[in-house]
Amino acid sequence: MTFKSGKIDLTNQTAIVTGASGGIGRATAIALAREGANVVASDLTSVDETVLLIKENAGNAIGVKCDVTKKEDIQNMVRLAVETFGDISILVTAAGVCERTGSDDIxxxxxxxxxxxxxxxxxxxxxxxxPKMKENGYGKIVTVGSIAGKVGGVISGPHYVASKGGVHAMVKWFAQDGAPHNVYINAVAPGPVRTNMTEDWPYRDEMSPLKRLGEPEDIAESVLFLSSQASNWITGITLDVNGGMLMS
Known part of the structure; x- marks a missing residue:
């Protein structure tokens, strides 16, 4: 079967979004729901506000508490998604932490x-x-990497850089393995984004050629593109979304 790219329409598709209590995760959950997806919003902290925002705009969503470092939490999240909405078409991994500690002090x-x-x-x-996506013959996975994983960090520490570089590399493995099954996996690599996590960090508008920091919606719309049928000839890439800080 050939999947030609087409316009964005996520009607009847189910999307899991981790890290959905705020920032990039929340903006992504809202964007996916706007285009018709049933959204499973998850985080360690409450996602009630995210779910409410989606429902206020006539979207469909449920929330679940999930620690992404615990396999049993993730299995419960997936089970709940399948029981509530059916098969999972989209996964967005936006859960993450960022530390600035230097190498000597880590x-x-x-x-x-x-x-x-x-x-x-x-x-x-x-x-x-x-495995379920491969069995179904279709799926979209989008991971949230970072410009730090490409350039060695802007302000973040080496452990953060290493973790995001690893995410970028892992995407390539899954993309090659999943391609025969029409399972696409890509990453986005945001530059500095204005979120609660970075509000005290010394980022400045003039750091990018576009002279502004990113907003969560800037990343969310890129994730939406990679999660949809608009990107059906794209797999295994890390898409730079950074206002021109890194041009490749």
Whole structure:
């Protein structure tokens, strides 16, 4: 079967979005629902506001608490998604942490924490939905990487850089393995984005040629594109979404 690219229409598709309590995750959940997807919004903290915003705009969503470092939490999230909406068509892994500690001061505990959330958590989520997508003959997975994983960091520490670089590399493996089954996996690599996580960080508008920081919606619309049938000849890429800070 050939899947030609077409206009965005996610009607009757089910999307899981991790890290959906705010920032990029929330904006992505809202964008996917706007285009017709049934959204399973998950996070360690409450996603009630995200679900409410979706429903206020006539969208369909449920929330679930999920620690992406725990396989049993992820399995429960996937089970709930299937029981509520049916098969899963889309996964967006937006859950993540960012630390700025320099190499001399990073403890093993902090190193492991960052890798467990950003890299292991992304893998476990992909692992949980991937067999079903292959069985169904279709699926879209979008992971949230970072410009830091490409350029070695802007302000973030080496453990964050390593975790996001790992995400970018892992995307290529899944993309090659999933291609015969029409399972697409890509990443987005945001530059500095204005979220609660970065509000105290010394980012400046003039750091990018477009002279502004990114907003969560800037990333969400790119994720939407990669999650939809508009990108049916794109797999295995890390899309730069950074206002021109990195041009490749």
């Amino acid at each position: 403890s093993e505990l902090e190193w492991n924490f960052v890798q467990n959330v950003n890299l292991k958590g992304t893998f476990l989520c992909c692992q949980a939905v991937y």
